[in-house]
Amino acid sequence: MKKIDIYKHLSWKIKYEAGDMPYPPVLFWKNNIWIEDTIIAWKNTLNIIKKSEKNHNMWLYVHIPFCYTNCSFCTCVVKVEHKEKKYDEYLDMLEKESKIYTDTFKWVKFNTVYVWWWTPTIITAKQTKRFYDILKNYFDLSEVKQMMTEWSPYTTTEDKMKVLAECWINKMTFWVQSLDSKTLKKNNRFQNIDDVKNAIQLARKYGIEYINLDLMTWIEDQDIDWFKETIDLIEDLKPTTVHVNAFWPTKNTTYTQLWNIYSLDDINYRNDMYKYGRKFEDHRSKIKELEKDNLQLYNAHNFNSSILWLWYWAISHAYSSIHYSKLSFSDYSKLVDGDKSIRFIWYKLDNNDEIISYLINNLRNWVYFDRFSKIFKLDLISLGIYKKIEKLIELWILVVGENIDYWKYVMFKFNSDLFSSIYSKSLYNDKLIDEFSNYIDANKKEFLNLQLRLKQFFTD
Numbered sequence: 001m002k003k004i005d006i007y008k009h010l011s012w013k014i015k016y017e018a019g020d021m022p023y024p025p026v027l028f029w030k031n032n033i034w035i036e037d038t039i040i041a042w043k044n045t046l047n048i049i050k051k052s053e054k055n056h057n058m059w060l061y062v063h064i065p066f067c068y069t070n071c072s073f074c075t076c077v078v079k080v081e082h083k084e085k086k087y088d089e090y091l092d093m094l095e096k097e098s099k100i101y102t103d104t105f106k107w108v109k110f111n112t113v114y115v116w117w118w119t120p121t122i123i124t125a126k127q128t129k130r131f132y133d134i135l136k137n138y139f140d141l142s143e144v145k146q147m148m149t150e151w152s153p154y155t156t157t158e159d160k161m162k163v164l165a166e167c168w169i170n171k172m173t174f175w176v177q178s179l180d181s182k183t184l185k186k187n188n189r190f191q192n193i194d195d196v197k198n199a200i201q202l203a204r205k206y207g208i209e210y211i212n213l214d215l216m217t218w219i220e221d222q223d224i225d226w227f228k229e230t231i232d233l234i235e236d237l238k239p240t241t242v243h244v245n246a247f248w249p250t251k252n253t254t255y256t257q258l259w260n261i262y263s264l265d266d267i268n269y270r271n272d273m274y275k276y277g278r279k280f281e282d283h284r285s286k287i288k289e290l291e292k293d294n295l296q297l298y299n300a301h302n303f304n305s306s307i308l309w310l311w312y313w314a315i316s317h318a319y320s321s322i323h324y325s326k327l328s329f330s331d332y333s334k335l336v337d338g339d340k341s342i343r344f345i346w347y348k349l350d351n352n353d354e355i356i357s358y359l360i361n362n363l364r365n366w367v368y369f370d371r372f373s374k375i376f377k378l379d380l381i382s383l384g385i386y387k388k389i390e391k392l393i394e395l396w397i398l399v400v401g402e403n404i405d406y407w408k409y410v411m412f413k414f415n416s417d418l419f420s421s422i423y424s425k426s427l428y429n430d431k432l433i434d435e436f437s438n439y440i441d442a443n444k445k446e447f448l449n450l451q452l453r454l455k456q457f458f459t460d
Contacts, residue, residue, distance in 0.1 A: 001440065006433060007425035008454060009440050009447050011418075015457035016251055022315060022323055023357040028432055029347045033324065035100065035340055041321035042104050045306055048320055056306065056319070057111040057299035060139060063311040064090070064115065064131070068122050068155060072187045072254040073177075073219045073247050077313045079329075087123045091130055096336035097310055098138035105308065109140050114296040115149040122152075125159040132167035146171055146295040150214075153199040154191035161199075165206035171292075172203055173212040173243070178219065179233055180226040187219050188254075193233055200237055210240045210292050217277055218247050218270030220255060227273050231280050240292055244277035246270060246459045267455045274459045301361040303375065304354050320354050323347045351376070353429075355385060360424045363398065366411040388427055397423050418458035 014025050049056045066087065067078045081087075113135065123131070135141060148171040149164065164172075178184055179193050196213075203211055213234055217227060234242060247270065249256045299305040300317075307317040312332035315325045324346040326332045335342045355376060359367060372380045380386055389410060392398040399413050412420045425433070440447065447453075 001437060003426065003433070004422070006437050006440065007422045008450060010425050010428075010433075010436050011421045012447070012450060012453050012457065013436075015248060015421075016453070022317065023353065023360055024323075024347055024429070024432055026315070026325070026345065028435065029323065029325075029345045031327075031343055031345045033322075033344050033346045034342070035335060035344075037346075038316070038318070038322070038324055038344060039101075039104055041318045041324070042101070042308075045318040045321045046104070046108065049306070055303060057295075057303050058108060058306045058308070059112040059114060059296050059299060060110045060135065060141075061114045061116065061296070061307050061309040061314065062094070062131075062135065063309070063314050064123070065311065066090070066122055068152070069188050069190065070254060071177075071189045072258070073216065075248065075250045075253055077252075082122070084124060084127070087127050091127060091134065093333060093336045094131070094310060095134050095138075097332075098134055100336070101308065102138040105139060107140075109143045111144065111299060111305070112146045112148070112295045113141060113144055122155055125157070125163045128160055128163045129167070132163075136167075141168075144168070148173070148294070148296065150175060151199070152191075153195040156195070156199040156202060158202055158205075161202040161206050161208075165208065169208060171210040171212070172208050173214055174199055174239075176213050176230075176234070177216040178222060178227070179230040180222065183219060183222045183226065186221040197237065200239065212241045212243055213237070213239045214243050214245060215277060216245045216247055217273035218266065222273070224269065224273050224276070228276065231277065235280070242281050244274065244281045246274045248457050262456050264452060264455065267452075271459050304358050304361075318349075320349055320351050322349055352385070355383070356427050356429070359385070359389075359427055363410065363412055363424065364415070364420045366403075366409040369408045369410075371407075385427065392423065392426065416458075416460045418454065418460055421458065 013027065014021050017025075017027060049058070065077060065079050066081045067074075068080070068082070070078065070080050115131075141147075147168045149169055150173045153174050153176060174196065176191070176196055177187075177189065179191075179196070181192060184190060200211060215227075215230065215234070247255075249262050296307075300307070304319060305317075306319040307315070309316045309325075312326040312329055315323055317323055324344045326335065326342070327345055331342045355378075358372070358375070367380070369380055372378075380389075389398060393400060393410070396413060397419075398410050400408065400410050402408055412423065414420075
């Protein structure tokens with residue numbers, strides 16, 4: 001099989017299994033390390049950071065898994081739960097996990113905190129306060145530049161928003177997705193324009209500095225005219241930024257499990273909607289202050305920053321040491337109760353893996369040669385991986401240029417999700433490509449009608 005075909009298969013596999021993934025993707029990870037191994041890896045990483053002069057910008061990521069409902073387009077690991085007792089049990093486990101790591105991180109000043117909630121407002125104001133107190137008690141958040149949370153408009157209340165402001169939140173993302181009641185009902189989601197207005201008004205009342213709204217195209221039964229009307233209504237609300245997402249029918253969505261009937265017409269319809277939304281996003285989201293951006297993603301892409309991710313099925317990144325994750329709620333609950341026999345899935349990282357990850361994340365825009373040298377203390381042109389870059393330049397897939405400051409850079413010729421996703425696989429470790437080639441040979445039925453499957457996940 002040609003390498004380009006292997007890259008196409010891998011691009012689809014990564015998207016279908018779980019959307020965006022780290023390098024190397026989870027499908028290449030092993031399942032044989034323990035909690036002590038993660039502590040050792042973190043100590044190694046923190047020693048590297050101590051010795052380094054570069055700005056690492058480590059971040060803390062915390063996942064709250066409870067949802068008010070299970071939306072059919074949701075790609076995430078969530079649990080529909082309405083009992084306050086269960087939320088208290090979650091907070092107990094979060095505190096126990098924080099204790100595991102607190103000694104290792106006692107000197108680390110985190111740069112950002114990202115709380116990814118599904119329907120976080122489902123927990124009470126008192127529980128919200130306890131949640132942030134746990135983080136502040138066990139980790140040094142004194143120099144955090146961005147305390148960000150994702151939030152649902154339809155369970156937002158004033159007492160909870162007041163707590164968020166008291167806990168230093170300075171950026172919020174509201175998961176709006178759509179304002180069409182028919183579409184929302186079809187997708188098992190419930191809100192209206194008044195809920196969104198109320199949530200934004202409360203955020204502004206209590207001094208939340210940056211407000212982002214998330215929209216999605218195409219979700220089941222969504223109409224492009226109503227999507228355009230949603231855009232008009234959102235424009236009137238004047239959020240700081242807007243993020244438009246294209247729906248991906250990933251493996252674990254209810255949509256895929258129940259219907260999975262995404263046709264080429266559906267894809268073209270979604271893409272038209274997405275392009276319309278992106279024009280609005282580009283207009284609304286002109287970012288002059290870095291703090292308006294998602295600093296977590298900015299740090300991850302620009303510095304390969306380390307991530308301590310709390311809760312299960314959460315991917316931590318200890319720079320140049322390991323990626324790792326807890327597999328299940330059952331394993332997680334045993335772990336925090338002191339069972340040290342629970343294994344983690346993981347991948348051992350070295351500096352070459354970090355370099356590949358950096359290139360993949362940044363070639364979509366550009367990789368400056370001198371910036372690369374400052375981050376890795378290495379000359380990109382002198383590295384073995386540059387031979388792969390040179391080959392892509394020869395094929396006119398990557399181009400080299402200079403900007404107005406005369407900084408030499410390299411980037412993909414086309415600003416295309418599909419193009420960059422496929423060709424970035426050519427930078428992968430050759431052993432991973434060989435391993436995946438063998439997987440394709442053994443699972444050919446999984447990749448039938450691949451061209452249509454690829455179109456499901458890429459909007460161009």
